[in-house]
Amino acid sequence: MLLIPCPWCGDRDETEFHYGGQAGVSYPARPADLSDEDWGEYLFVRDNPKGPLAERWSHSAGCRRWFSITRNTATNEIVR
Amino acid sequence: MSEHPDRLWRNPEPRSGYDVVIVGGGGHGLATAYYLAANHGIRNVAVLEKGWLAGGNMARNTTIIRSNYLWDESAAIYEHALKLWEGLSSELDYDILFSQRGVLNLAHTLQDVREGTRRVNANRLNGVDAEWLDPDQVREFCPIVNTAQDVRYPVLGATLQPRAGIAKHDHVAWAFARKADELGVDLIQGCEVTGFLKDGNKVIGVDTNLGPIYAGRVGLAAAGHSSVLASLAGFRLPVQSHPLQALVSELLEPVHPCVVMSNHVHVYVSQAHKGELVMGAGIDPYNSYTQRGSVHVIEQQMAAALELFPLFARAHVLRTWGGIVDVTPDASPIIGPTPVDELFVNCGWGTGGFKATPASGWTYAHTLATGKAHALNEPFALERFTTGALIDEHGAAAVAH
Ligand SMILES: Cc1cc2nc3c(=O)[nH]c(=O)nc-3n(C[C@H](O)[C@H](O)[C@H](O)COP(=O)(O)OP(=O)(O)OC[C@H]3O[C@@H](n4cnc5c(N)ncnc54)[C@H](O)[C@@H]3O)c2cc1C
Ligand SMILES: [Zn+2]
Numbered sequence: 001m002l003l004i005p006c007p008w009c010g011d012r013d014e015t016e017f018h019y020g021g022q023a024g025v026s027y028p029a030r031p032a033d034l035s036d037e038d039w040g041e042y043l044f045v046r047d048n049p050k051g052p053l054a055e056r057w058s059h060s061a062g063c064r065r066w067f068s069i070t071r072n073t074a075t076n077e078i079v080r
Numbered sequence: 081m082s083e084h085p086d087r088l089w090r091n092p093e094p095r096s097g098y099d100v101v102i103v104g105g106g107g108h109g110l111a112t113a114y115y116l117a118a119n120h121g122i123r124n125v126a127v128l129e130k131g132w133l134a135g136g137n138m139a140r141n142t143t144i145i146r147s148n149y150l151w152d153e154s155a156a157i158y159e160h161a162l163k164l165w166e167g168l169s170s171e172l173d174y175d176i177l178f179s180q181r182g183v184l185n186l187a188h189t190l191q192d193v194r195e196g197t198r199r200v201n202a203n204r205l206n207g208v209d210a211e212w213l214d215p216d217q218v219r220e221f222c223p224i225v226n227t228a229q230d231v232r233y234p235v236l237g238a239t240l241q242p243r244a245g246i247a248k249h250d251h252v253a254w255a256f257a258r259k260a261d262e263l264g265v266d267l268i269q270g271c272e273v274t275g276f277l278k279d280g281n282k283v284i285g286v287d288t289n290l291g292p293i294y295a296g297r298v299g300l301a302a303a304g305h306s307s308v309l310a311s312l313a314g315f316r317l318p319v320q321s322h323p324l325q326a327l328v329s330e331l332l333e334p335v336h337p338c339v340v341m342s343n344h345v346h347v348y349v350s351q352a353h354k355g356e357l358v359m360g361a362g363i364d365p366y367n368s369y370t371q372r373g374s375v376h377v378i379e380q381q382m383a384a385a386l387e388l389f390p391l392f393a394r395a396h397v398l399r400t401w402g403g404i405v406d407v408t409p410d411a412s413p414i415i416g417p418t419p420v421d422e423l424f425v426n427c428g429w430g431t432g433g434f435k436a437t438p439a440s441g442w443t444y445a446h447t448l449a450t451g452k453a454h455a456l457n458e459p460f461a462l463e464r465f466t467t468g469a470l471i472d473e474h475g476a477a478a479v480a481h
Contacts, residue, residue: 001374001376002366014374014376015376018365019366021320036466036467037466039466040468041316043409043465044318044409044465045316045317045465046318046320048307048316048319048320048321048367049307049308049311050307050321050369055367071366073321073367073368073369073370076368
């Protein structure tokens with residue numbers, strides 16, 4: 001069970017949250033210019049490091065806000 | 081229990097080079113090595129395993145084998161596997177305790193009923209054995225399932241694949257390893273691949289903790305760690321690594337005659353040959369390589385198991401553990417070439433690749449031997465994430481096994 005630091009509510013149990021995957025993936029600036037490869041990459045490929053990963057969480061059973069944290073996927077340690 | 085052969089495999093030092101190097105000594109890597117030697121006569125092969133043979137997901141899974149997938153592409157490859165399973169003990173000369181006791185996939189909602197009956201029809205059209213059972217027939221087939229209709233998620237019916245079942249995972253791995261070794265394949269344990277040797281865009285070998293090993297072709301079969309290897313080779317894969325947990329009870333008298341799975345309440349249960357109740361649930365939602373999941377996932381799975389099997393209330397949990405599974409966006413595997421020449425990948429089997437072990441090895445060996453896809457693995461190439469020809473098996477694959 002992870003203890004997740006909500007920036008607004010403090011440390012709460014993982015069961016209060018919803019996972020949103022990698023942080024910082026933005027919608028393509030000029031979608032019409034994307035090649036098929038780039039679209040595939042945007043839609044389906046995310047980082048999957050064994051180590052620090054910046055990720056999105058939503059405090060869905062609390063304040064319901066989204067935020068980003070960096071967690072080490074090799075240890076579950078939340079580094080920021 | 082059956083007798084084991086006297087000798088399993090040698091433990092050779094790695095040679096300086098091989099025709100084919102396979103990274104990962106789980107079931108898929110070992111089956112690939114065996115079929116490379118047996119079907120294609122390619123014996124100058126090494127399997128490199130960073131830990132001990134088949135100590136990864138192969139040692140951690142709940143061993144459910146079935147082929148009742150929805151789409152033609154999946155039915156073809158999983159049914160090929162099931163046919164191979166049916167002859168595997170005699171082919172490998174080792175009793176893998178393959179038990180075709182039947183697998184029930186329960187339906188608890190109207191949508192489950194529709195999905196299940198559709199899948200039964202799709203299976204039959206593909207020559208896969210499948211039946212639809214109503215709640216009374218479910219109780220007849222598996223008397224310990226609670227089919228009362230006044231519970232939160234009543235059993236509204238189930239699909240049944242009579243030829244499906246379980247096998248003894250360790251025996252499967254050891255059987256493939258022993259035969260591959262006998263045919264000349266070097267199985268090298270304690271050998272971690274830490275990088276790739278390249279000539280331009282072509283892979284010519286791997287770096288390991290035991291030194292460089294050259295190879296004509298390299299095949300990844302590293303399950304949960306494929307992304308880590310891909311990033312060492314300079315490309316990204318559409319897979320995410322998640323913990324998946326399982327648990328066993330103490331040994332009990334035979335009480336559970338088949339395999340029961342429920343996608344809706346997220347539990348799957350069978351009784352192992354020795355007598356343990358073997359149970360699994362869904363993946364933890366977040367990415368992780370820690371080989372442990374969260375307790376609440378187990379709590380939910382146990383609650384579901386108790387509602388379905390009130391009899392289990394008196395059983396004790398003996399052991400829980402986690403494995404790292406590699407999940408793709410369409411819940412189907414990836415087998416084929418990568419952006420790096422002579423480097424191939426077999427991954428993305430997610431929560432359900434044990435059942436595919438022989439067909440995964442069979443088709444991957446073909447690809448590594450010829451450089452081309454076998455008809456059965458052609459649709460499962462990486463390029464489907466560019467063309468959009470996805471094989472969406474979430475209904476049949478995620479996360480029941
Ligand atoms: C809890 C659980 C339950 C499951 N239940 C079922 C089920 O009931 N039915 C089913 O069909 N499937 C099931 N699965 C899925 C199944 O176990 C996997 O899909 C399948 O085992 C993956 O293939 P593999 O056997 O080769 O993987 P693994 O056995 O994980 O083999 C990969 C190997 O690669 C090695 N490796 C990784 N990185 C390196 C490196 N850098 N260098 C060298 N070696 C490396 C690892 O040590 C590992 O031994 C389950 C999985 C889990 C975790
Ligand atoms: Zn909050």
